[in-house]
Amino acid sequence: MPANTHFALLPVLSNSLPVIDELAKRSVRFRQRCLSSDSHLVRFISYYGVYVGRMFSPIGQNVFLCCSRFRVSIDDIPTLPVSYIYRHWRSSLNSELVTMTQVLLELISVRDGAFCMPEFDSMSVRQFIECICTN
Secondary structure, eight states: OOTTOOTTHHHHHHTOOOHHHHHHHHHHHHHHHHHTOSOHHHHHHHHIIIIIIGGGSHHHHHHHHHHHHHTOOGGGGGGOOHHHHHHHHHHHOOHHHHHHHHHHHHHHHHHTTSSOOTTSOHHHHHHHHHHHHHO
16 A cells, blocks of 8 residues: 555454544443442542533543534443444445445455456556555
């Protein structure tokens, strides 16, 4: 992959969340653990930050960002499954990006020798890959 590959392709190619969604997912999981903690103090501070302090609290601001990012209500955060975050991301992908990624995966397979395209030499395949990755 070229060093200047478009960032939108990388999560789709690796079948992983974009960095911002991965961070938000980890934040949601952390807030869930805090809100269901065995420690009364941790639960109280978390509850206050999320439901009372809201935008005046770093915890509340973070939860609000996650809610707007994943289009859920603040009441959904304590029980939001990680699978929902993945489904939300996959549903936000446009068909052009998915198609470009599929073509790119096939060209990478040709470049690596798993597929064969006798019509194109290895230099042409590398140029196709670079073109898709950087445009």
